[in-house]
Amino acid sequence: MGKTLLGISASPRKNGNSELFIKDILKRMGEGWELRMVRLPELDIRPCKACYHCLFDQMRCPQEDDFLATLTLLAEADAYVVAAPVYLLSANGSLKGFLDRGLQFYGFVDRLWAKPGVGVAIAGIDGMEGSGKRDVESFVKLSMGDLRGSAVVYGALPGEVLLSEANGEIAERLARALLDPAMRLKPEGPVCPLCGGDTFRFLPEGRAKCMLCSGSGHWKDENGSLEFQIDPGDHPLFLDRGSVDRHLEWLRGMKGRFLERRQELKAVVKPYLGMGTLLEGQNKMSKK
Ligand SMILES: Cc1cc2nc3c(=O)[nH]c(=O)nc-3n(C[C@H](O)[C@H](O)[C@H](O)COP(=O)(O)O)c2cc1C
Known part of the structure; x- marks a missing residue:
């Protein structure tokens, strides 16, 4: 049976650099992997209300939005890639919006713990990634994954991220790291x-x-x-x-x-x- 890679894109751009880079990693992972993709800015992910319900009883948030379905996709995946464009020197806010609901990860710890994950921050200007790399790393760590690697890649125009040979090498290394813990970056x-x-x-x-x-x-x-x-x-x-x-x-x-x-x-x-x-x-x- 095939394995599932979950691509979590924090870009509002359809077919923008974040999701293209996720697909480039998938392409390099070889046969046997199916890609599921979520675009966080398109989902209905409401702010955490600090009620702490998710820490008790059923360990579920009472808000009915897209968070639980997305978290379930993550729990079901065999590996994941988080890619976020840098906006004003940090990862796009949709990533943090999802992470703010993350006390719910505790209710899923058995299915999340040590799942292979990598993070990619996409910056339009060389050197202007701000905290983007740390932000995607933080997402993988706090969602209890095994952070196998992270990178900043440069590309501003939609698709530009695929034009650089250096970016291709990074995608290749991240793909290998997802497949083999010994290849972690x-x-x-x-x-x-x-x-x-x-x-x-x-x-x-x-x-x-x-x-x-x-x-x-x-x-x-x-x-x-x-x-x-x-x-x-x-x-x-x-x-x-x-x-x-x-x-x-x-x-x-x-x-x-x-x-x-x-x-x-x-x-x-x-x-x-x-x-x-x-x-x-x-x-x-x-x-x-
Ligand atoms: C509102 C906004 C703010 C941005 N801020 C930065 C920034 O601080 N640093 C940077 O390198 N690129 C910045 N960019 C450029 C994007 O990160 C870049 O275009 C990236 O390729 C977008 O990825 P996407 O195609 O996946 O959306 C910004 C873009 C927008 C729309």
């Missing part, structure tokens, strides 16, 4: 020893924080190349299966912590209620 520069991320925030006193796993620690200069010592901290989200389960338990505990502190919180909030003018839907201004 490793960033060329220094990486976080915990999660393999290569985006960091530098802090005072030689400290640094990995922007993919949020672990923090120190960096040192080893003969001209940076080395990071990073500690996972108290909330590792995806480093191993046990950390996923522990974080879920901690999140569930939030309900009890809220109930315990409810009166204290109510009192502190009270003076702020009714302050300012809230802009409501359909451009109506109303005093609250």
